[in-house]
Amino acid sequence: MKNITLSNVFLIILTCIFTPALFAQDGTGVGIGTTTPRLKLEVAGDARISQGASIGIIDNLENDDTSTFLIQEDSDKIKALDVSNPTGAALGYIQVYDIVNPNEDWVLDFDTGVSATDFVLNAISASYNRELDISNGYTIPYYSAFIKNGTWHITADFPDANNLDANQIGTWTVTTLIYSKDLSKQFGQIIIPMNNNSSSAATTPFID
Template identity: 30%
Template sequence: MIKFKLLVSFLSFLSLTCFSQVGIGVKTPRATLDVNGNLKVRGTAPISSSGNFTSLVVDRETREIKGIRYSLSNTYSMNYIVYNINNVDKDWIKNFNTKISATDYTLVVVGSSFDINLKPAAGGDYNSCNIYAFEQGGTWRISADYHDGTTYNGANGSWKVYCLAINKSIIKTIPPITVNMNRQPDKSVPNPPVGL
C-alpha cells in the first residue's frame, strides 16, 4: 500500500511538472497560471524606500499581467524632481538639458517660480511666463522665459522648476487636438480625445 501511494504521488508530481499550467475558472489554461475572474491579494508587505520592486499592469489585449520596464537605476513609475537653475541669462533658459531619457520617460513641468522682479524689455508690456519641456537629442530639455521681459539692472535670476518624470510604459500619447475658438470665449472640442 505504501508503494502504491508513493507511486501515485510520484506520478502526480510528474504530471504537474510536465503540464505546469494551472487554470482557475478556465478549462484550457494558456499560461502558467490562467485566471478568469477577480484577483484578491491579502497580507502584502509594505514597499521599502529602496525601490527594489516592479509595478504590475494588465495588457488590455492579451489580458496578461506584465511588469513595467524600468531602467536599472530607477524602479518607480513616477518621479518628482525640482530643478534649482541659478544665474540664468536674466530670466531666460533656452535649452536646459535634464539628461532624462526621452525614450524611457515623459517629462511634465508642473510648476515654476522665478526669484526676482521683472520689467518690460523695451517699454510697454511683457507676456506671461512661457515654460515647457521638449525633446531634443534623445533627452528632455526645459525652456523658460518671460517673453519681452527682463530683470532690473540686467541681474541674472534663478528658476525653480517642478517636474514629473513618468515612465513611458504607463503613458498613452494622444495626438494633438486643435480647436479654432472663432473669437468666442466658450467652446469645446467636437469629440472626446480618441483613446480616452
C-alpha cells in the same frame, strides 16, 4: 460493482507513484511540486491559469504601508515595483531643477539629458526669484519642455521683461514630472478642429 480492467489498475498504480512528488499536504498548507509548503498554497515551478483567478479581500493601503506594484515584462515574467525605493524604477518621477545665473531672466535652452525615447517629461511649474522691470507692461512667465536631438530640453522666460537690477544673479526653479514610457500608456496626438470658434468638445473621450 464495476469491473476493474487492466488499464484501471495501471492508472491507479501511476497515481500512487507520482502523486506524492507532485502534491503534498502538511499541517500548514498544500504544496504542488513541493513536500514542504511554506504557505497555505505553494506552487514550486511554473504555473499557467487559463480561465482567470479570484483574489480575496485586500486590505486598504495605510499611510505607513509601502506601495508595491506588479509589472509584467515582455518575456511574461512578473516583477515587483517598489516605488518607495529612491534608486529604483518608478511609475513617475518628480525632478526640480534650480537653473542659476541665466542671461537676465532668460533660459533659452537647458538640456536635461533625459531620453525622449524612454521618457515623457512635463514642466509642471516654474518660478523666478528676482524682481523684474515690467515698465513695458504686464508679463507672465513662459516655460515649456521640448525635444531636441533625442533628449528633453527646458526653456523659461518672462517675455518683455528683464531683471530690475541687471547685476543680480537670478534663479529659475522648474519642477518637472517624468514618466517612463515602459510604465505608462501613450495615446498619441489628438487634433482638435476649432472651425474659427472659441470653444469646442471632443466627439468621444479618449478614455472613460
